[in-house]
Amino acid sequence: xxxxxxxxxxxxxxxxxxxxxxxxxxxxxxxxxxxxxxxxxxxxxxxxxxxxxxxxxxxxxxxxxxxxxxxxxxxxxxxxxxxxxxxxxxxxxxxxxxxxxxxxxxxxxxxxxxxxxxxxxxxxxxxxxxxxxxxxxxxxxxxxxxxxxxxxxxxxxxxxxxxxxxxxxxxxxxxxxxxxxxxxxxxxxxxxxxxxxxxxxxxxxxxxxxxxxxxxxxxxxxxxxxxxxxxxxxxxxxxxxxxxxxxxxxxxxxxxxxxxxxxxxxxxxxxxxxxxxxxxxxxxxxxxxxxxxxxxxxxxxxxxxxxxxxxxxxxxxxxxxxxxxxxxxxxxxxxxxxxxxxxxxxxxxxxxxxxx
Ligand SMILES: Cc1c2[nH]c(c1CCC(=O)O)Cc1[nH]c(c(CCC(=O)O)c1C)Cc1[nH]c(c(CCC(=O)O)c1C)Cc1[nH]c(c(C)c1CCC(=O)O)C2
Numbered sequence: 001x002x003x004x005x006x007x008x009x010x011x012x013x014x015x016x017x018x019x020x021x022x023x024x025x026x027x028x029x030x031x032x033x034x035x036x037x038x039x040x041x042x043x044x045x046x047x048x049x050x051x052x053x054x055x056x057x058x059x060x061x062x063x064x065x066x067x068x069x070x071x072x073x074x075x076x077x078x079x080x081x082x083x084x085x086x087x088x089x090x091x092x093x094x095x096x097x098x099x100x101x102x103x104x105x106x107x108x109x110x111x112x113x114x115x116x117x118x119x120x121x122x123x124x125x126x127x128x129x130x131x132x133x134x135x136x137x138x139x140x141x142x143x144x145x146x147x148x149x150x151x152x153x154x155x156x157x158x159x160x161x162x163x164x165x166x167x168x169x170x171x172x173x174x175x176x177x178x179x180x181x182x183x184x185x186x187x188x189x190x191x192x193x194x195x196x197x198x199x200x201x202x203x204x205x206x207x208x209x210x211x212x213x214x215x216x217x218x219x220x221x222x223x224x225x226x227x228x229x230x231x232x233x234x235x236x237x238x239x240x241x242x243x244x245x246x247x248x249x250x251x252x253x254x255x256x257x258x259x260x261x262x263x264x265x266x267x268x269x270x271x272x273x274x275x276x277x278x279x280x281x282x283x284x285x286x287x288x289x290x291x292x293x294x295x296x297x298x299x300x301x302x303x304x305x306x307x308x309x310x311x312x313x314x315x316x317x318x319x320x321x322x323x324x325x326x327x328x329x330x331x332x333x334x335x336x337x338x339x340x341x342x343x344x345x346x347x348x349x350x351x352x353x354x355x356x
Contacts, residue, residue, distance in 0.1 A: 004134045007068040011200060011237035011259050013280050013313035019305065019342035020067035021335050022139075024241070024261075025321030026060040027072040030328055033059070043088035047077060050120050054127035061136055063328065065335045068139050068200070069132060071193070073121050075143025075204055076151065078189045081117035082181075083110040084152060092157060099155035101167075103174040109181050114192040125196035139239075140198030142190050144205035145182035145223040152178070161210055168219050175219060183223040187230040194234045202239040202261065203227060205252075206320075209244015209263075216248050221255060228256035239282055243320055249274040264319030269307040280313035287318045290326045290334070297330055298337060305341055 007020040028034040034056055037046065046052060056072040076086055076094045085097035100106070115122065128138050143151075151157075153164040168175045190201050208220060228238050240252055241261030253260050253275035260279050262271040264286035272281050289300040301316075308314035316338045322331070 002134070003067060004136055007315065008137055008199060008237060010313060010315050011239070011280055013258075013278075015312050015344075017344055018339045019308070019314055019316050021316035021338045022066040022068040022070065023060070023064075023318055023322050023331060024070070026064065026066060026331070027056050027070055029324045030322055030326055030331070031056075031059055031063070038090075043074065044080065044086075047073060048120050050123040050127055053121075053124040054131060057124065057128045057138070058131050060331075061132065064332050065339075066136070068136050069128060070139045070202070071121070071125060071128070071141060071198065073124070073141075075141075075148065075206075077121060078114065078118060078142065078185055079148065079152070081110065081112040081114070082185055083108050086151075089156075094151055094157070096151060096155045100152045100178065102171065103177060106174070106177050106181065114189045115195075118189065118192065122192055122196040125193060125198055129197040137199035138197065139200045139202055140190060140193035141202040141204060142186045142193075142227075144203045144208070144220075144240075144242075145179045145186060145227070146211075146220045147205050147207045148182050148186070149175075149178055150207050161207055165210065165215075168215070179219070179223040183226045187227045190227065190231055191234065194231070194236055198236070200237045200239065201231060202241055203257070205240070205242040207244075208242040208248065208252075211245065211248070213247050213251055216251055221251055224252075224255045232256065237280075241282070246271065246274065250276075253279050259313075259315065261317065262319065267307055268304050268314075269309070272308075272311075280315065281308075282315040282317045284317070284319040285334075287320055287323050287326070290318075290330050291323065294330055294333060297334055301334060301337055302341065305338065310342070310344075 006016045009016050010020050053072045057069050060066055061069050086094050089095050150161045150164045153167055154161055231238055238257040239259040239261055240255055240257035242252055243263040246266035249271055258280055259282050260275045262283040264284050268284050285300055285304050289297055
């Protein structure tokens with residue numbers, strides 16, 4: 001098995017020579033070169049430069065030795081052609097110019113072809129595939145309809161997304177109309193990424209943990225399912241990630257992905273029981289552990305691996321994105337540790353059959 005096959009094999013719960021590892025938010029923020037670029041370009045402007053985005057995407061593969069690259073873009077990227085004006089404010093996050101408040105606002109959302117209006121992102125995919133060759137696969141991604149709806153309604157990051165949740169219960173016609181448009185947009189965008197060459201996709205539902213299971217089932221699951229099932233004919237593994245509420249895991253596992261990404265608030269073995277043995281699992285080291293001395297990182301990482309117990313279908317990752325102040329060297333040593341601890345003897349070559 002070559003390193004290039006490890007990640008995709010684990011997504012399909014096939015045996016691997018070492019547990020594959022990559023980190024959410026590995027592209028950008030932790031590298032000084034990225035911070036220098038950001039002094040030159042606004043985040044949205046940077047998206048118009050496929051050559052630079054490709055370079056940022058490939059950087060963690062070279063520096064950290066991870067088993068997959070993730071496209072450098074943002075969950076907000078497809079919202080601009082949809083007609084939503086936003087900026088990324090350093091230290092805050094996405095800020096939307098005119099948040100949506102009622103069904104009448106849905107008329108502001110445009111229909112668009114991602115192949116045309118997000119051409120620079122798709123060009124980044126093609127450049128990265130060329131640069132990586134068969135070293136490691138490239139993961140594409142999008143924000144899930146719920147998490148995007150939260151930003152569109154609140155207008156900026158919020159701890160609990162009260163306004164979004166209130167509108168969800170109080171104006172279901174608006175809510176379902178918005179979720180339908182977002183599901184359609186995200187599906188079309190992800191299909192375009194796969195056509196351009198991404199080899200797996202991750203749907204980020206970062207803020208979904210603010211909901212309980214009944215609300216999730218009614219207001220969110222149908223739309224995440226529409227996106228994930230709508231990719232089914234393309235044959236690429238689908239990863240479905242959410243944070244904050246382990247009680248949602250059995251429902252998230254029903255949305256149509258092969259892999260469920262779990263945060264650090266649940267033990268990996270318990271999470272695997274919750275999603276079922278027919279799913280692969282991704283996670284779940286606490287990103288804050290990486291700010292501690294490396295012997296603590298090692299202890300926490302070994303605990304995750306012990307709970308995975310060598311079962312096929314574990315992709316090592318953090319429970320959420322890499323924190324910006326994480327020492328790059330800790331990440332590099334963590335990749336090496338996961339590979340070393342999980343190394344399995346190569347499968348013996350089958351004996352040639354005499355006379356065949
Ligand atoms: C909620 C969310 C966002 N963006 C994303 C999510 C889902 C994952 C998660 O929950 O962490 C996803 C994302 N954003 C970015 C990527 C690129 C690939 C990667 O490294 O994983 C990915 C996969 C680049 C980025 N997206 C952003 C940056 C920092 C931009 C800057 O330099 O100002 C990067 C590298 C901006 C952004 N974009 C967002 C926030 C909250 C912020 C600001 C805070 C931050 O730095 O994380 C929204």
